[in-house]
Amino acid sequence: xxxxxxxxxxxxxxxxxxxxxxxxxxxxxxxxxxxxxxxxxxxxxxxxxxxxxxxxxxxxxxxxxxxxxxxxxxxxxxxxxxxxxxxxxxxxxxxxxxxxxxxxxxxxxxxxxxxxxxxxxxxxxxxxxxxxxxxxxxxxxxxxxxxxxxxxxxxxxxxxxxxxxxxxxxxxxxxxxxxxxxxxxxxxxxxxxxxxxxxxxxxxxxxxxxxxxxxxxxxxxxxxxxxxxxxxxxxxxxxxxxxxxxxxxxxxxxxxxxxxxx
Numbered sequence: 527x528x529x530x531x532x533x534x535x536x537x538x539x540x541x542x543x544x545x546x547x548x549x550x551x552x553x554x555x556x557x558x559x560x561x562x563x564x565x566x567x568x569x570x571x572x573x574x575x576x577x578x579x580x581x582x583x584x585x586x587x588x589x590x591x592x593x594x595x596x597x598x599x600x601x602x603x604x605x606x607x608x609x610x611x612x613x614x615x616x617x618x619x620x621x622x623x624x625x626x627x628x629x630x631x632x633x634x635x636x637x638x639x640x641x642x643x644x645x646x647x648x649x650x651x652x653x654x655x656x657x658x659x660x661x662x663x664x665x666x667x668x669x670x671x672x673x674x675x676x677x678x679x680x681x682x683x684x685x686x687x688x689x690x691x692x693x694x695x696x697x698x699x700x701x702x703x704x705x706x707x708x709x710x711x712x713x714x715x716x717x718x719x720x721x722x723x724x725x726x727x728x729x730x731x732x733x734x735x736x737x738x739x740x741x742x743x744x745x746x747x748x749x750x751x752x753x754x755x756x757x758x759x760x761x762x763x764x765x766x767x768x769x770x771x772x773x774x775x776x777x778x779x780x781x782x783x784x785x786x787x788x
Contacts, residue, residue: 554581571596586616594618604628620645625668633674640668646687653774657695657760663688676737676778678715682708690724696757700726707732719743725754730772741774 558574573584579600586596594616604611608631615624625640646660653660668683684707690700701724707717713736721728730743745762746769747755755768762772 552577554578592618594621607631634679635671635673637668637671637673640666640671640683642666642668646690652776653772655761658757659693661689661691661693674712677713678709678734679712680709681715690726692757695760696753698725698753698757700724700728700754703728705732725749725752727769732774734778737778739774739776739778741772743772743774745770745772 554576555574568589570587571583583596586593598612598614601611611628613626621644623642626638628636644664646662649660664687666685672680685705687703702722705719709715715734719730727746732741758770762770
């Protein structure tokens with residue numbers, strides 16, 4: 527009886543291994559076609575290739591908004607503890623991002639060692655300054671991020687705006703601008719932003735409370751004759767000493783508006 531039981535267990539183990547190998551080696555394009563009807567419709571992969579373990583998609587879209595080419599590599603060892611973990615990279619002509627992400631059995635999303643490069647022009651709808659476009663690149667580094675649903679439970683990171691400047695109604699170069707931030711409690715993040723001895727003096731703080739954000743930044747031209755001084759006429763509220771107070775508030779949105787990718 528014991529010998530028969532051992533044989534059954536060995537057969538079961540072999541079948542499990544074969545099933546896992548079948549899933550891993552099956553083309554990802556086939557797996558995605560079968561799974562797509564059951565996935566969140568706001569997220570779509572286009573022209574999928576490779577395997578579940580090591581694959582890519584020509585385009586990743588969220589709510590129809592194209593994010594770029596996606597590569598991923600699944601870490602199979604994490605499955606043994608009931609977690610799904612993968613390293614991934616997204617690249618588009620104007621931006622890129624990469625990180626290691628783990629979804630735990632308790633639905634906690636962990637993002638580690640994330641780096642991202644974004645064009646500064648994406649600041650325009652957030653800052654909402656008429657007549658100005660923003661130049662340069664924003665480099666973001668996230669040491670870690672813990673998300674439960676849409677609420678940040680814990681995070682720490684920094685950002686650097688390089689080649690910072692403005693175009694449009696006022697053309698100016700600001701010099702590098704740095705920001706650092708960290709969580710203080712679940713749903714709460716605070717940070718500060720400062721210049722690095724550039725033409726624009728920057729001193730401000732920002733806060734995220736749940737899905738609402740608020741920032742207050744004081745701006746001055748280091749040299750009153752610099753084009754930055756003219757740019758400040760378009761920014762925020764004028765201060766008696768010639769500077770400007772920029773106040774930005776809003777709420778993080780769940781939707782991205784753009785034409786769907788065919």
